[in-house]
Every structure is written in C-alpha cells, then in structure tokens.
Amino acid sequence: MRHLDTLLNFSTDDVQEIFAIADELKSQSLQGNREPRLAGSVLTMLFEKPSLRTRISFEAAMAHLGGTCIFLSTAEAGLNGRESAVDVARVLGGYSDFVVMRTFEQSLIDQFAQHAGCAVINGLSNDSHPCQALTDFFTMREEFGSLAGRRVTYIGDGNNVAKSLAICAGLLKVPYVVSSPAGYELTPDFLQQLKRTIPDVDITLIEDPHAAVNDADVVYTDVWASMGQESESNARKQIFGPYRVDADLMAAAATGAKFMHCLPAKRGLECTDEVIDGPTSIAFQQAENRMHIAKGVLAWLSNVNAK
Ligand code: CP
Numbered sequence: 001m002r003h004l005d006t007l008l009n010f011s012t013d014d015v016q017e018i019f020a021i022a023d024e025l026k027s028q029s030l031q032g033n034r035e036p037r038l039a040g041s042v043l044t045m046l047f048e049k050p051s052l053r054t055r056i057s058f059e060a061a062m063a064h065l066g067g068t069c070i071f072l073s074t075a076e077a078g079l080n081g082r083e084s085a086v087d088v089a090r091v092l093g094g095y096s097d098f099v100v101m102r103t104f105e106q107s108l109i110d111q112f113a114q115h116a117g118c119a120v121i122n123g124l125s126n127d128s129h130p131c132q133a134l135t136d137f138f139t140m141r142e143e144f145g146s147l148a149g150r151r152v153t154y155i156g157d158g159n160n161v162a163k164s165l166a167i168c169a170g171l172l173k174v175p176y177v178v179s180s181p182a183g184y185e186l187t188p189d190f191l192q193q194l195k196r197t198i199p200d201v202d203i204t205l206i207e208d209p210h211a212a213v214n215d216a217d218v219v220y221t222d223v224w225a226s227m228g229q230e231s232e233s234n235a236r237k238q239i240f241g242p243y244r245v246d247a248d249l250m251a252a253a254a255t256g257a258k259f260m261h262c263l264p265a266k267r268g269l270e271c272t273d274e275v276i277d278g279p280t281s282i283a284f285q286q287a288e289n290r291m292h293i294a295k296g297v298l299a300w301l302s303n304v305n306a307k
C-alpha cells in the first residue's frame with residue numbers, strides 16, 4: 001500500500017508520474033471534461049488545524065473525479081482520547097479509500113499509514129507539507145516550460161514547507177537555497193536525513209537574503225510563525241524583519257524571477273502587497289494547482305495500489 005506520508009520515500013519517477021496524471025487531468029478539466037475516474041471512492045479528511053486550500057482542493061478534486069469526501073476534525077473523530085489512534089485508523093480505513101490528515105505530529109500520520117489499510121495522504125504536519133511541494137514544482141514546471149537549469153531560493157523559517165520543498169527539489173534535481181535567520185534554519189538532523197536519502201541533493205544555506213536570491217528563478221516564502229506557533233508571532237516579527245520579500249529583494253534575483261507563496265500570507269510581514277499582487281507573483285496559480293495535484297495524487301495512489 002503506497003501513501004503520501006512524506007516525500008522521503010518517493011522516487012523521481014513517482015513524482016514525474018503524478019505530474020503526468022495532473023497534466024492530463026488539468027487539461028481535461030480546462031476543456032470541461034471531468035472524467036469520473038474515482039466514481040464510488042470515499043476520501044475522509046481528519047484535520048487538527050484550519051485549512052482553506054488543502055481541504056477545498058481535495059473536496060473539489062474528489063467532486064470532479066466522481067468520488068465523495070467526508071470531513072471531520074480530529075476531536076470529532078475521537079482522537080481527543082475517546083479511543084486510540086490505531087483504532088480510529090482501522091475503523092476509518094474500513095470506510096475509506098483515502099484518508100487526508102492535517103496534524104501537529106508527523107507521527108500520527110505515520111501511525112495511520114501503518115494501520116488504516118487505505119492510502120493515507122499528508123495534508124500538512126509540523127514537519128512536512130508534501131502536497132504543497134508537489135504543487136509548487138508542478139507550477140514552476142508549467143511556468144518555465146521545464147525545470148532544467150532553474151534555481152529556487154526559499155526565504156524565511158526552516159519549516160514544514162521549506163523541508164518538503166527541499167526534498168522535492170532534490171528529487172527533481174533543482175538547486176535549492178534556503179535563507180533563514182540564525183536559529184531558524186533547516187535543522188542539521190533534517191539535512192543529514194535529506195542527504196542520506198537523496199545523496200546528490202543540491203542544497204545551500206545562506207544567511208544573507210540578498211546573497212541567497214542571487215541567480216534565483218524563484219523566490220519563495222511562507223509565514224514566519226506557522227500554525228501552532230502563534231505565541232511566538234511578535235518575537236518572530238523582530239527576528240524575521242530583514243527576511244521580508246519586497247521589490248528590492250525581488251530585484252536582486254535573476255531577470256524574470258517569479259515570486260511564490262504557499263498561502264495563507266501575512267501581507268506586510270513576510271512579503272509586501274506590491275510583490276504578492278505584482279507581475280512576478282504566481283502565488284494564486286499555485287493555489288489553483290493544489291486541486292490539479294490533488295487529483296494527480298489521488299489517481300496515482302489509486303493506480304499504484306490497484307496493482
Ligand atoms: N497552502 C495551504 O496548505 O493552505 P491551507 O492551510 O489553507 O490548506
């Protein structure tokens with residue numbers, strides 16, 4: 001049984017296959033053709049944190065593909081101590097073809113993958129956001145025609161999004177630079193695990209954001225305080241100030257560089273309105289592509305698990 005729990009157990013071919021299905025389904029969908037490939041399938045969502053894009057992109061994807069979605073908060077599902085996580089996983093797996101989860105702990109998603117008996121998809125944990133990273137490289141590939149020769153710089157917190165982008169960049173052989181304030185970098189543990197899994201990964205940490213965007217074709221940022229870190233917001237505003245993506249920082253990137261953001265954005269903090277609403281921004285194209293990648297992931301999992 002394959003899952004999308006982390007991209008660390010994905011191959012380059014797996015990612016390319018998902019992109020190929022997403023390409024096909026996106027172009028069909030744009031022509032008004034919504035082939036019900038997953039007719040009769042059930043997707044259950046279990047979320048511990050809020051969501052706009054992840055929840056609705058999967059709901060829309062399942063509607064287009066002819067399936068059904070059921071949404072529950074983890075508390076409603078009984079994960080507040082009413083019963084054990086393993087029992088919830090086993091029960092839900094009996095009703096569902098897919099479970100999409102959004103959690104604090106990555107280990108809860110891993111536990112479901114082990115016990116649910118159906119495909120489990122990570123819709124964000126504190127450690128990773130694989131559906132987002134797949135969407136982001138799919139969007140870059142669409143925007144530039146190909147990823148060959150492109151360079152990506154991530155500015156800001158070494159968080160879940162920064163990590164999943166690092167793995168996807170490694171799988172797709174895209175050089176990746178991360179620029180974070182001291183103390184907020186990608187951790188040595190993560191970097192070790194990444195290099196062990198993808199030995200030829202091309203990743204560089206550069207503290208100075210202006211130096212980091214030099215030659216970048218994509219400048220990517222995310223919130224300075226992620227869900228669960230709200231109490232650190234004020235302290236982080238001081239620390240991350242020099243890491244705001246503004247027109248000046250975009251001007252230091254390669255000619256034609258694009259701005260990306262997974263959203264939701266704290267406008268005026270990690271990026272200015274001028275940048276996110278400006279001509280270099282592809283943040284809303286990214287958001288739309290979440291649905292096309294959701295379809296690619298669902299159809300791919302359904303194919304590989306049927307073999
Ligand atoms: N980018 C993203 O995952 O958005 P949501 O938190 O709204 O799902």
Ligand code: NVA
Nearest residue numbers: 159222226227263264
């Ligand atoms: N790093 C952010 C991403 C939101 C999509 C968070 O975890 O809140």
